[in-house]
Amino acid sequence: MTSPYDTGLAKTEANYQPLTPTSFLARSARVYPDHTAIVHGNQRFSYTEFYARSRKLASALAARGISKGDTVSVMLANTPPMLEAHYGVPMTGGVLNTMNTRLDARIIAFTLSHAETKVLIVDREYSALVAEALAMMDGDRPFVIDYDDPEFAQSGPLIGATEYEEFIASGDENFAWKVPEDEWDAISLNYTSGTTGNPKGVVYHHRGAYLLGQGNAITASMAKHPVYLWTLPMFHCNGWCFPWTMSVIGGTHICLRQVRAKAIWDALADHRVTHLCGAPIVMSTILGAPDEDKRTLDHVVEFFTAAAPPPEATLAAMADAGFNVTHLYGLTESYGPAVVNDWSAAWDELPASERAAKKARQGVPYAALDDLTVMDPETMLRVPADGETLGEVMMRGNVVMKGYLKNPTASDEAFRGGWFHTGDLGVLHADGYIQLKDRSKDIIISGGENISSIEVEDTLYKHPAVSACAVVAKADDKWGETPCAFIELKSGQSVTSDDVIEFCRQHMARFKVPRHVVFTELPKTSTGKIQKFKLRDMANDA
């Protein structure tokens, strides 16, 4: 039997529009035209200007041939062009690829080739490195645009065909950008280090970016006109989607090139920052500032942290300093944070150690994430909610990536059984909160950056004196974790820790280099598998 709702109620232009976060900026430019959208040193851009500059960027990119499905890569610090790229690139139908500025030339070259980058915008601070990468890359070279930050004197070479301000000056501030044909269309591309082989390109879509953009505002209870400080690199998961969130509620972006204590404290006080995000290392930086750099705050600042549970002492110190810390969890594959340690007022009454234990749990899904649970990855059955049974953390919902670019095998594997397999091991508590217990992949998170232990091991194995090696995380007060290398030397060989560290520096990005090197026989199972859990204990005892 047909229902009366089956006919005559089709989609039209009047009642259906693809979801896209670019619409947030258009609205803020209409509703808050004179409100300050961006502060960068002495620069100020109103929402009118932010929108106009983004449209000029889109117009200029379109004139260069960028359209649906074309990649625009950027190697930028947290500066105005980075924010403009989050709108200007999608307005063309193009896909924004924000590159980690700490990577080495080889991986940058791989990324540019793999992403089939058509246009590349490079901050002068990174131009020498990028020039090296361009020389290495396979495939067509992108059209390169330099960004010469007026707020930051630099001496790096100009390597592009034009400079950013000149480029956008050629664009039309009334450019008639369109919403995507389909909200499922790609909006951005974020490479994740993964554990083996080359980085994987995580593709986001407009729908997910819209929903997580709004989701942040709801999860963070953000009222209109927040002031957001950019301590989190925007190259991480599109800054956890906060470049889009701010436009939902007419917020002000306070740009920050470098995570330095004095600059943070000054911004907090001078701009009355209401929100900021970062790995635990950012909290350490804030708390560790010399007293003369600290400022007195007359308002509570909301701090969102992820990557590792905030330690009890840090939480207490942050509270004393005027911050309210919320613990989030997510992955590049979930647009950044999609899980929140939603705090119950009742927990305020607990003793500090129990409060910290509650705070250490990763939590519950954002409203934008449909489900979050812990499963046995073999059977795909949910583990009991007993806080003890270990399983793999699984997610599903509209804020899970489209998939990995040009890697259907990895995508299929990640989505096996209709759930996104996070690769993180955890438990499900009786109250529905999840908590991570270990990572099933060999990832070390140092200062908020993922380091693949396998990548480091691959490098170590290239050293002529190394017979066998294993790299694990060592707990670190400042960085959260640092890589610790255990090495068995070849018979008759002799080498120092410094030699090994220097060797690594020549072959990988600096933040990945082991801080500690231990020469020892590696503990192995009867079948010869290295027992990493024993090494972790040894690393932390060392």
Next chain:
Amino acid sequence: MTSPYDTGLAKTEANYQPLTPTSFLARSARVYPDHTAIVHGNQRFSYTEFYARSRKLASALAARGISKGDTVSVMLANTPPMLEAHYGVPMTGGVLNTMNTRLDARIIAFTLSHAETKVLIVDREYSALVAEALAMMDGDRPFVIDYDDPEFAQSGPLIGATEYEEFIASGDENFAWKVPEDEWDAISLNYTSGTTGNPKGVVYHHRGAYLLGQGNAITASMAKHPVYLWTLPMFHCNGWCFPWTMSVIGGTHICLRQVRAKAIWDALADHRVTHLCGAPIVMSTILGAPDEDKRTLDHVVEFFTAAAPPPEATLAAMADAGFNVTHLYGLTESYGPAVVNDWSAAWDELPASERAAKKARQGVPYAALDDLTVMDPETMLRVPADGETLGEVMMRGNVVMKGYLKNPTASDEAFRGGWFHTGDLGVLHADGYIQLKDRSKDIIISGGENISSIEVEDTLYKHPAVSACAVVAKADDKWGETPCAFIELKSGQSVTSDDVIEFCRQHMARFKVPRHVVFTELPKTSTGKIQKFKLRDMANDA
């Protein structure tokens, strides 16, 4: 040339879920299980209970055969079953039709027939009226369920096959409800009085209900755990989607059967209400309370009003009484409010009269509404943003209805040119805010209820003494507007105002009956068209 984003990135269960507001309740039950979701007199339901009861309702409805595209109508006050119906019905795939409790039996009968209602839930207060309607209706009678409110003693007849608590007791609290197959599926049906002929059935979809549900929280800057007082009837546009909004942020619903001053003040103070909505009449009720019924509030209460601009004196009095008033605008066709008078802090500095003038403007689109403008409906060109040129207010976006049920002609007309034609006349100000100037349709809004002047005229024309008539709005301090009838009598006939009013009472719902009747020759144009604008002046001068 194909883009690398064109392949291998399809939708899966892991990364795509249809948007539906029912997911908000499932999440709140997980995250805030013990938080109070509903207060109704002495009744309290936690989120665990609210979710369980909604699932039991869904389960029991499914057992009665309700599935995708089946209409469940309800004739309920603002009580727990009304909230449960907003989740339980969509969980079956069914469509919720909330009926205006102030309508007469003839229109109720029409609605039940037109909606092809399968199940009907009736509060005992309205059972005699509904029994009358059931006797009149065409087509199959629905399965009827009585709701006998334990908090409100009533004597109306029990007319159903079962009572609500008994009915849901037969359901399974673990009912495996599913998200809709498609987020475009219908979720609810709201009849609007329209201007001519029978009411039109406005169909909402899950996508729009999700987006406006979230949109309210964002627009209203609602933090977690608001306390919402139900002064607005939930039968109006699904309570402007607030039944769904509250579950986004774990809010508490304070039910209210009747808009009475003492009950409102008691709720505001006793439950620390943070938000409420209503037509200007609700503000008048609050402010007009006897001093002994008023309570002292130690917090600011957010009041959202729509239907008519809040008058200057009312705004000042509301501010003195501790309320912050926000002016919203929308129609049944836009899920309730989709436009907000987004208040700029700079306007706080203006003199009171200028502030009131700013506040009187309807405003700017919600982020969930893609666009809002004023156009010449003939040319479909935007009027200049000069605050003077009159045109028709037009909307487009995901929070515009699917269309009118079984009325493709009316749907096509409403969506002509790819925009929803509101039927309201207005201007566009230089700052992008719209302001209504008149209604192109002949609607009188009295106490927040729409009255079709044409429907009243149709009734008047049935009176044997009436030769010609016209009904217009007369401004009213309490009700906003009331209908005022102008009548030319047939030659030799004699009749009094009271006769006419009594005749109307017998033929239409009480709130539609003219308050004033004027016997006069009707002003007409040279072509014989009645000049209503002259009558409006006469009505207000009378």
